Amino acid sequence: MIYKLLEALDQTFGFDQAKAHCDIPCGIYDPIASQIAALTVVRMIDLMTDLEKNRPEAHVAFINSMARYIAVKEEHAEKAKHEVRVIWGDYLKQQQLEKYPDAHALVHKIMQLGSKVRQTADRETAVQFVEAINQFAQIFWETKGVTTKRAKAPYKPELELVYPNL
Amino acid sequence: MIYKLLEALDQTFGFDQAKAHCDIPCGIYDPIASQIAALTVVRMIDLMTDLEKNRPEAHVAFINSMARYIAVKEEHAEKAKHEVRVIWGDYLKQQQLEKYPDAHALVHKIMQLGSKVRQTADRETAVQFVEAINQFAQIFWETKGVTTKRAKAPYKPELELVYPNL
Amino acid sequence: MIYKLLEALDQTFGFDQAKAHCDIPCGIYDPIASQIAALTVVRMIDLMTDLEKNRPEAHVAFINSMARYIAVKEEHAEKAKHEVRVIWGDYLKQQQLEKYPDAHALVHKIMQLGSKVRQTADRETAVQFVEAINQFAQIFWETKGVTTKRAKAPYKPELELVYPNL
Amino acid sequence: MIYKLLEALDQTFGFDQAKAHCDIPCGIYDPIASQIAALTVVRMIDLMTDLEKNRPEAHVAFINSMARYIAVKEEHAEKAKHEVRVIWGDYLKQQQLEKYPDAHALVHKIMQLGSKVRQTADRETAVQFVEAINQFAQIFWETKGVTTKRAKAPYKPELELVYPNL
Amino acid sequence: MIYKLLEALDQTFGFDQAKAHCDIPCGIYDPIASQIAALTVVRMIDLMTDLEKNRPEAHVAFINSMARYIAVKEEHAEKAKHEVRVIWGDYLKQQQLEKYPDAHALVHKIMQLGSKVRQTADRETAVQFVEAINQFAQIFWETKGVTTKRAKAPYKPELELVYPNL
Amino acid sequence: MIYKLLEALDQTFGFDQAKAHCDIPCGIYDPIASQIAALTVVRMIDLMTDLEKNRPEAHVAFINSMARYIAVKEEHAEKAKHEVRVIWGDYLKQQQLEKYPDAHALVHKIMQLGSKVRQTADRETAVQFVEAINQFAQIFWETKGVTTKRAKAPYKPELELVYPNL
Numbered sequence: 001m002i003y004k005l006l007e008a009l010d011q012t013f014g015f016d017q018a019k020a021h022c023d024i025p026c027g028i029y030d031p032i033a034s035q036i037a038a039l040t041v042v043r044m045i046d047l048m049t050d051l052e053k054n055r056p057e058a059h060v061a062f063i064n065s066m067a068r069y070i071a072v073k074e075e076h077a078e079k080a081k082h083e084v085r086v087i088w089g090d091y092l093k094q095q096q097l098e099k100y101p102d103a104h105a106l107v108h109k110i111m112q113l114g115s116k117v118r119q120t121a122d123r124e125t126a127v128q129f130v131e132a133i134n135q136f137a138q139i140f141w142e143t144k145g146v147t148t149k150r151a152k153a154p155y156k157p158e159l160e161l162v163y164p165n166l
Numbered sequence: 167m168i169y170k171l172l173e174a175l176d177q178t179f180g181f182d183q184a185k186a187h188c189d190i191p192c193g194i195y196d197p198i199a200s201q202i203a204a205l206t207v208v209r210m211i212d213l214m215t216d217l218e219k220n221r222p223e224a225h226v227a228f229i230n231s232m233a234r235y236i237a238v239k240e241e242h243a244e245k246a247k248h249e250v251r252v253i254w255g256d257y258l259k260q261q262q263l264e265k266y267p268d269a270h271a272l273v274h275k276i277m278q279l280g281s282k283v284r285q286t287a288d289r290e291t292a293v294q295f296v297e298a299i300n301q302f303a304q305i306f307w308e309t310k311g312v313t314t315k316r317a318k319a320p321y322k323p324e325l326e327l328v329y330p331n332l
Numbered sequence: 333m334i335y336k337l338l339e340a341l342d343q344t345f346g347f348d349q350a351k352a353h354c355d356i357p358c359g360i361y362d363p364i365a366s367q368i369a370a371l372t373v374v375r376m377i378d379l380m381t382d383l384e385k386n387r388p389e390a391h392v393a394f395i396n397s398m399a400r401y402i403a404v405k406e407e408h409a410e411k412a413k414h415e416v417r418v419i420w421g422d423y424l425k426q427q428q429l430e431k432y433p434d435a436h437a438l439v440h441k442i443m444q445l446g447s448k449v450r451q452t453a454d455r456e457t458a459v460q461f462v463e464a465i466n467q468f469a470q471i472f473w474e475t476k477g478v479t480t481k482r483a484k485a486p487y488k489p490e491l492e493l494v495y496p497n498l
Numbered sequence: 499m500i501y502k503l504l505e506a507l508d509q510t511f512g513f514d515q516a517k518a519h520c521d522i523p524c525g526i527y528d529p530i531a532s533q534i535a536a537l538t539v540v541r542m543i544d545l546m547t548d549l550e551k552n553r554p555e556a557h558v559a560f561i562n563s564m565a566r567y568i569a570v571k572e573e574h575a576e577k578a579k580h581e582v583r584v585i586w587g588d589y590l591k592q593q594q595l596e597k598y599p600d601a602h603a604l605v606h607k608i609m610q611l612g613s614k615v616r617q618t619a620d621r622e623t624a625v626q627f628v629e630a631i632n633q634f635a636q637i638f639w640e641t642k643g644v645t646t647k648r649a650k651a652p653y654k655p656e657l658e659l660v661y662p663n664l
Numbered sequence: 665m666i667y668k669l670l671e672a673l674d675q676t677f678g679f680d681q682a683k684a685h686c687d688i689p690c691g692i693y694d695p696i697a698s699q700i701a702a703l704t705v706v707r708m709i710d711l712m713t714d715l716e717k718n719r720p721e722a723h724v725a726f727i728n729s730m731a732r733y734i735a736v737k738e739e740h741a742e743k744a745k746h747e748v749r750v751i752w753g754d755y756l757k758q759q760q761l762e763k764y765p766d767a768h769a770l771v772h773k774i775m776q777l778g779s780k781v782r783q784t785a786d787r788e789t790a791v792q793f794v795e796a797i798n799q800f801a802q803i804f805w806e807t808k809g810v811t812t813k814r815a816k817a818p819y820k821p822e823l824e825l826v827y828p829n830l
Numbered sequence: 831m832i833y834k835l836l837e838a839l840d841q842t843f844g845f846d847q848a849k850a851h852c853d854i855p856c857g858i859y860d861p862i863a864s865q866i867a868a869l870t871v872v873r874m875i876d877l878m879t880d881l882e883k884n885r886p887e888a889h890v891a892f893i894n895s896m897a898r899y900i901a902v903k904e905e906h907a908e909k910a911k912h913e914v915r916v917i918w919g920d921y922l923k924q925q926q927l928e929k930y931p932d933a934h935a936l937v938h939k940i941m942q943l944g945s946k947v948r949q950t951a952d953r954e955t956a957v958q959f960v961e962a963i964n965q966f967a968q969i970f971w972e973t974k975g976v977t978t979k980r981a982k983a984p985y986k987p988e989l990e991l992v993y994p995n996l
Binding site: 058059061063064067068 | 713727735785
């Protein structure tokens with residue numbers, strides 16, 4: 001039944017559009033926002049781990065910092081997920097998705113990783129989160145016909161991000 | 167390469183969980199929020215169409231109402247998309263998704279429809295948006311082992327929504 | 333003096349409207365959003381209590397989860413209060429309120445309980461919060477001429493919610 | 499039945515508190531935020547009326563300004579309602595409310611006026627909105643034992659606001 | 665090069681406006697929002713310090729309150745910074761700034777203090793934050809030709825705030 | 831008096847920090863978010879101008895699109911201003927600012943341009959807005975010892991942005 005619904009929708013509304021266009025209100029699509037947000041998640045985990053090891057004397061100072069790191073981790077994990085969903089849901093059209101049959105699964109995996117990095121303070125998961133989003137960024141730039149390179153981000157944590165060649 | 171990444175992630179982090187659980191901070195999952203939001207989009211289009219036909223004398227009164235309907239349409243289309251993304255991305259796990267191989271495509275279609283209802287004031291698209299979300303709600307309740315029924319929503323527009331049998 | 337003000341306002345602006353209508357930008361009114369939010373508050377308290385009893389070894393893991401539960405409890409207590417205020421303030425008109433002389437006091441009590449469930453982690457208060465909102469939902473459906481039933485919510489905590497018969 | 503519920507709640511949870519205290523996360527209560535927001539609503543209506551009379555040549559310039567005024571009117575009407583709800587719902591306790599038996603009705607009226615000023619561009623309603631909130635501010639300061647005065651706000655529209663004598 | 669850019673902008677766009685006007689969507693400018701927010705930061709620090717000294721027996725009750733105080737401190741420190749930025753960036757024009765050559769440095773200092781009060785629970789810094797904003801409020805009222813006075817705020821912490829003479 | 835205050839603050843709190851560090855909750859600083867937001871403002875103006883020239887037949891379709899472009903322009907102008915304020919207020923310390931004596935004036939100019947692009951649909955002002963933020967980005971990367979280049983953004987409007995050499 002879902003198959004019939006999808007067919008009907010395609011015929012009626014012509015979603016198979018060749019060129020990507022701006023969907024607004026999203027404006028301009030760029031995965032960098034998601035990549036920086038995921039990087040921030042790793043950064044927060046590093047700060048949390050470091051704070052736990054080197055606890056300040058005053059308990060209030062400790063809890064104040066820890067609570068803030070956790071809140072920022074929450075915010076940026078959600079931001080990373082949202083930005084990816086917007087590019088995948090609004091920008092990527094059927095035609096492009098046919099070239100990337102694993103795209104849906106990749107995006108779903110990004111969402112799952114995004115949940116996990118919120119529920120835990122596990123750095124390895126967070127690094128995987130960054131890498132999955134890099135994969136997605138790679139696909140994005142390819143659909144726009146822009147070549148990419150990998151380079152260390154110019155701030156901690158200095159993980160590699162996929163950047164467009166401009 | 168994406169395939170290898172997905173394999174590696176599955177082995178390391180064990181995402182194949184049999185039972186759904188609350189991911190928090192999302193708390194409790196229920197598609198009704200998304201269904202009501204999509205219904206609101208149809209309602210706004212009806213109000214916009216009606217206002218255009220029966221323009222108040224004062225132009226300021228006309229534009230004040232039109233602008234507000236458009237803003238609410240925006241807000242609820244986005245809300246509907248977000249709520250679906252949360253259930254799909256956080257709640258639906260690999261095991262459940264294997265039973266619904268069209269789930270990813272359905273969710274992507276919901277996102278596309280959600281963009282279209284923002285860009286236009288086309289009622290037919292908005293009704294399709296509600297229906298696609300009903301389909302998604304159907305899947306959701308099935309994964310929880312809860313039977314469903316269809317019934318008219320108790321407010322305008324009185325379209326059918328999928329409801330759990332409680 | 334307040335009495336004179338209220339009289340004057342009634343005469344000038346005709347708030348005694350017989351039928352409820354959509355106030356937009358609120359669109360469609362349904363207390364379910366508030367009921368689910370209040371249920372989430374109880375859920376968070378249960379998770380907090382459980383986490384305290386079964387503390388993970390790693391302190392960072394413990395504080396990460398506890399902080400997130402508290403944040404979600406905050407967010408949903410406020411959401412529940414807001415949704416009730418919107419229905420009470422925008423939808424319920426003088427004519428309907430005359431049939432329910434305790435409505436104002438009930439809504440004020442909901443606000444007070446909503447504050448208390450934020451300030452504490454007391455499950456009993458949170459259950460009373462859910463019940464007070466059920467009472468409000470009951471009133472709401474009656475004003476729309478829709479009969480209701482009580483049924484266990486299909487997710488934890490499986491407390492009874494008031495549902496419309498559709 | 500509601501009466502019994504209210505009685506039971508009062509006995510169990512001791513809401514009859516003599517002194518007001520900070521409920522946090524709201525922190526410090528002050529009606530000025532609501533009063534300024536309501537004043538802004540009047541200001542926007544004045545700007546909308548003025549713009550309609552003196553339409554710029556370029557239609558885009560006209561619609562750009564009109565849309566922005568409407569959006570600000572929306573935002574501040576909601577803000578005014580929210581701030582009043584917070585003081586009424588969180589700060590005013592049963593004991594204080596017994597001295598002001600019309601308080602609930604006044605707050606409900608403020609909500610109704612707040613809806614009306616969003617749905618229309620009627621200055622008279624907006625001025626009544628400011629005045630109703632002034633009444634509420636009066637009650638607030640009385641409960642704190644602070645005398646008040648009326649003075650013109652130091653910005654357009656220069657309506658009278660109730661200010662505490664400090 | 666920056667100097668040339670600034671010159672060019674001034675000539676083209678005429679920013680040297682003698683009178684302040686409402687920039688909307690900000691509507692009406694008043695530093696009181698920022699002052700109350702900064703006061704709230706001090707209040708939260710006092711509550712955090714007090715809670716640390718008088719820890720409730722139940723650890724969950726302790727952490728629930730501490731986390732909430734920290735979250736409110738965050739929110740209000742940011743709010744105070746934002747409100748000052750809006751008045752400085754939108755309302756203060758070049759002409760007024762020429763009379764106050766230290767204004768930029770003062771605003772930057774407010775931002776720095778606002779960051780520090782988030783990162784710490786140091787009351788002295790928070791009191792300096794309130795005072796710096798008082799200085800800014802003083803400038804604001806002077807540009808509007810309104811005289812000011814200092815008076816204790818009518819809520820805890822009862823620090824002095826700069827108030828306009830109305 | 832302000833001068834004495836600033837001196838006292840400097841001595842007490844040691845703001846003259848040599849190295850930049852992450853202030854959290856902002857995490858990682860990167861002006862790209864502000865640059866993309868400013869670019870979006872130009873894009874919206876282009877879409878608004880284009881829509882005005884090529885009005886769709888249906889008035890509702892016209893107003894629906896125009897209102898959405900205006901709303902996005904609003905949102906991104908504010909976002910661009912906010913991101914710049916965060917880098918300037920949180921990241922740039924006194925020591926760095928001494929090397930850039932025009933930084934405060936440049937940031938204030940960015941705020942003024944940001945207001946103007948909201949109040950108008952003037953493309954030239956919006957292009958100046960992008961350029962002023964490019965100037966700011968230039969300063970930012972210099973303080974981090976990272977060289978930059980200019981390149982056309984890979985999406986419309988294809989204006990030049992300052993990019994770090996990675």
